[in-house]
Amino acid sequence: MSISTLAMNLSARVVPMQWQIKAAHLAQKTLDRIGLAAKIPEFVESPLPDVSTLAIEDIDVSNPFLWRQGLWGSYFKRLRDEQPVHFQKNSPFGPFWSVTRFDDILFVDKHHELFSAEPIITLGDQPAGLAIETFIAMDPPKHDKQRQAVQNVVAPKNLKEMESLIRQRTQEVLDNLPVDQPFDWVSSVSIELTARMLATLLDFPYEQRRKLVYWSDVAAASPETTGGQVERDEFFPVVAEVAQAFSQLWRDKAARQNAGEEPGFDIISLMLNNEDTKDLIHRPMEFLGNLALLIVGGNDTTRNSMTGGVLALNKFPQEFDKLKSNPALIPNMVSEIIRWQTPLAYMRRVAKVDVELNGATIRKGDKVVMWYASGNRDERAIDNPDDFIIDRKGARNHLSFGFGVHRCMGNRLAEMQLRILWEELLERFDRIEVQGEPEYVQSNFVRGYTSMMVKVSNKNRS
Amino acid sequence: MGRMTFIEHDGTRHEVEIEADKSLMQHAADNMVPGIDADCGGECACGTCHVIVDHQWFAKTGAINGNEKQMLEMTPEGAPTSRLACQIEVTDALDGLVVHLPEFQM
Numbered sequence: 258m259s260i261s262t263l264a265m266n267l268s269a270r271v272v273p274m275q276w277q278i279k280a281a282h283l284a285q286k287t288l289d290r291i292g293l294a295a296k297i298p299e300f301v302e303s304p305l306p307d308v309s310t311l312a313i314e315d316i317d318v319s320n321p322f323l324w325r326q327g328l329w330g331s332y333f334k335r336l337r338d339e340q341p342v343h344f345q346k347n348s349p350f351g352p353f354w355s356v357t358r359f360d361d362i363l364f365v366d367k368h369h370e371l372f373s374a375e376p377i378i379t380l381g382d383q384p385a386g387l388a389i390e391t392f393i394a395m396d397p398p399k400h401d402k403q404r405q406a407v408q409n410v411v412a413p414k415n416l417k418e419m420e421s422l423i424r425q426r427t428q429e430v431l432d433n434l435p436v437d438q439p440f441d442w443v444s445s446v447s448i449e450l451t452a453r454m455l456a457t458l459l460d461f462p463y464e465q466r467r468k469l470v471y472w473s474d475v476a477a478a479s480p481e482t483t484g485g486q487v488e489r490d491e492f493f494p495v496v497a498e499v500a501q502a503f504s505q506l507w508r509d510k511a512a513r514q515n516a517g518e519e520p521g522f523d524i525i526s527l528m529l530n531n532e533d534t535k536d537l538i539h540r541p542m543e544f545l546g547n548l549a550l551l552i553v554g555g556n557d558t559t560r561n562s563m564t565g566g567v568l569a570l571n572k573f574p575q576e577f578d579k580l581k582s583n584p585a586l587i588p589n590m591v592s593e594i595i596r597w598q599t600p601l602a603y604m605r606r607v608a609k610v611d612v613e614l615n616g617a618t619i620r621k622g623d624k625v626v627m628w629y630a631s632g633n634r635d636e637r638a639i640d641n642p643d644d645f646i647i648d649r650k651g652a653r654n655h656l657s658f659g660f661g662v663h664r665c666m667g668n669r670l671a672e673m674q675l676r677i678l679w680e681e682l683l684e685r686f687d688r689i690e691v692q693g694e695p696e697y698v699q700s701n702f703v704r705g706y707t708s709m710m711v712k713v714s715n716k717n718r719s
Numbered sequence: 720m721g722r723m724t725f726i727e728h729d730g731t732r733h734e735v736e737i738e739a740d741k742s743l744m745q746h747a748a749d750n751m752v753p754g755i756d757a758d759c760g761g762e763c764a765c766g767t768c769h770v771i772v773d774h775q776w777f778a779k780t781g782a783i784n785g786n787e788k789q790m791l792e793m794t795p796e797g798a799p800t801s802r803l804a805c806q807i808e809v810t811d812a813l814d815g816l817v818v819h820l821p822e823f824q825m
Contacts, residue, residue, distance in 0.1 A: 367764045367786070401792060412795035413823030653758045653767075660764035662789055669823070 262388060262542045269539045274500035277541060281386040282493035288385075295385050297481045297489070298349035300699070308332045313340055318355055318628065319348040319380050321484025324602070324704050325697035330643065333357055333631035342617035349484070350381040353605075353624040354617070357631040359638035359656065361615050365606060365627050366660040369396055372606035372625055374663060379702055380605055380626060381482045384492055391546035393554075393663060400662060403547065406531040410458060410524050411670045418522075419457070423674060426453045427681050434713060439692050442711040446678075447563040454674060455555050459548075460523035461506065472499050473556035476549050483702035496545065503548050507538050524551055558600040559671045561705040563678060564695070565598030566590075568709065569645040571691040576647045584683050590647035591675045596655035597645045599630040602704050604659055629656040630704060688714040721814025725752045725770070728822040737809055743780075743818070744768040744805035754820040761805040766790040767824040768804040769797075773817040780807045780816075796821040 265277050288294035302322050308331045316332060323329045336343045336357045346352040356362050365372050377383055377394045392403035409415065430449050434440065448470050455473075456466035475495045478485025503525075510525050520526040528534040528547070537544045570577040580586055606625045611618060619625060633656050634642040646652075658665035665671070682689065695709035725733040725747060735750040747755040747768070756767035763786050772780055777800040783791070787806045791797055804818070 363759070363762060363764065367762060397789065401789070404793065408793070409795055413825070414795065651760075653756055654760050655758075658758070658765075660759050660762065662793065664765055664793075669825070 262390070265541045266539065269541050274504050274541045274544070275497040278387065278493060278497040278500055282489070282497075285384075285386040285489065285493075295481075298381075298484075300349075300480055300484050300486075302699070308335050313343070314345075316343065317345050317348050319345065319350050319353065319484065319626075319701050321699050321701045323701070325699060329602075329630065330634065333628060333634065337631060337635055337637075342615045342619070344617070348380075350481075351624065353380060353626055354619055355626050355628055355631075356614065357628050357635075358615070359632040359635040362627045362629065362632040362656055363660055364614065365625060366604070366656075366663070369662055371609055371612050373609050374400070374604070374606060377482075378604045378606075379477075379482045380603070380624070381479075381484070383482060384479050384489060385481075387493070387496060388542060389546035389549060390540075390543045391550040393550050394546075397662060402533045403543075404666065406534040407524055407527055407547065407551070408666050410522070410527050411667045413669045415522065416670055416673055420673065420677070422457065423454065424677050424681070426450070426457075427674075427677050431681050431685055436713055436715055439710045439712050442567060442691075442709045443560075443564055443695075443706050444708065447560040447706075450563065450674070450678065451556050451560040454559070454670075455552060458524055458551070458555065459506075460510075460521055460525060461502075468502075469552055470556060470560075471495075473549075473552045477553050477557060477703060478700060483700045485698075485700050485703075499548070500541065500545060503544070504538065507544075524548075554665070555667055555670070557703045557705055558665075558667075559674050561600040561703070562594050562598045562671070562675055564706045564709050565600070566594040566675065566679070567689055567711060568691055568695060568706075569594060569597050570689070573645040576645055577689075580647055580679075581683065581687075584680070586647050587676055587679045587683075588672070589649070589652050590679065591672050592652035592655065593645060593647055593649050594675060595657045595671070596633050596639075596652065598704065599633045599655075599657045600704055601657070602630040602702055603628045604663070627656075627659075629659070632656045685716060686713045687716045688712075690714075721811050723809070723813060723816040723818070725755075726817065726819045727754055728820055737811060737814060741809060742805050743770070743807035743809055743813075743816075744803070746809060747804060752820075754824065755804060756824050757805060759805075763787055763790060763803055763806055766794050766803065769794050769821055769824055770802055770804045770807075770818040771798045771821060772800045772802055773819070774800060776813070776816050776818075777802075779812060794821075794825045796823060796825070 300321055305326055305328050318332055341358045343355045356365055373396050374394050392400045452466040452470045455469045456463050472495055475487050478487040479492055507525055514520055520530050603626045608619045608621050608623045610621050658668045690712045692710040696707045698705035721737045722734050733752045735746050744757050744761055758767045759765035787803050791801050
């Protein structure tokens with residue numbers, strides 16, 4: 258635990274969390290002014306070279322424009338073929354290893370005793386002065402305890418209870434879409450549906466649900482963390498706002514519960530009623546970390562798969578015909594969408610000991626990046642991996658949820674949301690046409706879309 | 720060759736014939752037993768081939784290693800005789816084995 262985190266924990270009972278964060282922001286500004294702060298990388302987009310023109314050691318897949326410029330496929334294919342465990346020594350995020358083949362990624366993911374998830378799972382560090390702690394970036398046994406405290410909220414048994422509510426909210430969104438005229442699918446469908454879901458899970462004020470999406474976008478997009486565009490002066494105030502909103506939500510719930518109200522089935526109530534997390538409010542970096550994890554985890558991922566599925570069916574139109582003639586393929590297609598999109602490009606680890614992996618010697622302390630996006634296109638593990646095939650055999654055997662103790666906790670919720678979306682879409686629309694090119698997120702982590710214009714046509718209902 | 724029985728959560732029974740050199744998970748997959756996803760393909764890394772072994776058979780299914788234990792602890796549907804089917808090596812000694820499938824895989 259860092260000294261600043263310790264200080265926050267000690268003062269948490271008397272100083273509101275949002276003030277602590279403001280103080281941390283001010284401290285960073287001061288360090289900046291006197292020249293003591295770590296340098297934040299700046300990213301300015303320019304066209305990236307064709308990968309065939311580069312020496313292998315110069316390939317840098319941490320570039321946040323690789324996805325937007327549509328070059329990630331060729332860059333990773335070359336690494337998979339020529340140097341599947343590849344070292345880049347000069348990236349803006351420091352030196353790091355890239356693991357790009359399916360089987361090697363599975364190996365790293367499984368072996369948490371060799372590869373630590375601490376202190377963070379993104380390529381770069383968190384913004385200085387605000388080291389939030391979350392169980393996705395903790396090793397066992399602490400990880401296991403914190404995860405167990407919240408995993409029931411998305412356990413399949415409870416999802417069954419939530420299915421009709423999710424369906425109803427999906428129907429409302431789809432019934433209000435404009436027909437036969439272009440609109441932005443990302444904002445009107447993907448973001449709106451994810452915001453509704455998050456507000457439900459957190460029991461967050463429903464009318465303020467889009468705030469959750471904005472906060473999540475800011476949380477995952479600092480330049481030093483993922484190569485994103487959020488500056489520190491935007492980042493810190495947002496974290497302070499999150500801290501204030503959720504401290505209040507927490508204290509309100511605690512008060513209502515103390516007054517005899519039955520605890521609800523939302524994330525805050527679950528944490529309040531678990532031995533390991535009931536005092537989380539007094540550990541601000543953990544409190545924020547766990548909330549950030551659940552919000553970001555439920556936001557970028559499902560949202561971009563909601564968009565990616567429509568894009569994939571437009572790129573492979575014969576698959577849309579196949580789907581319409583056999584809607585029973587939806588569950589299998591959902592897995593294929595999640596593979597094809599791979600909404601989070603990677604997870605990062607740090608070697609705990611020297612490890613030999615596929616001919617390379619990774620040294621203790623080195624950063625190791627498991628590129629799920631590459632493994633999901635590995636020809637050695639998946640037939641015709643660039644094709645989107647809704648009845649693909651073994652579609653569930655993809656890397657997008659990760660493997661091992663950090664495997665995605667919300668996987669079943671994500672699959673259910675996507676399944677319901679497609680069931681309801683097929684009920685209503687005969688065509689969903691993408692108009693022009695979508696716009697892509699700037700990030701080496703989130704493989705997302707900022708907008709995608711589409712036009713839908715009603716089914717002829719007889 | 721012997722036989723084993725998978726019982727779905729709704730009571731549907733599936734009898735399968737024992738084949739040499741296959742895990743219990745592979746027996747389920749090759750015989751189209753529903754409710755075993757096996758997302759990681761038998762690597763003890765996803766927890767989606769969870770089965771609950773009939774009490775009398777539990778001791779015969781072999782030891783549980785640390786990795787399997789850890790994955791099982793993450794399963795909300797866990798029970799005292801839970802196992803991951805990919806970690807159960809099937810031999811003729813399991814002739815007559817009965818396992819129950821949870822309502823949901825994690």
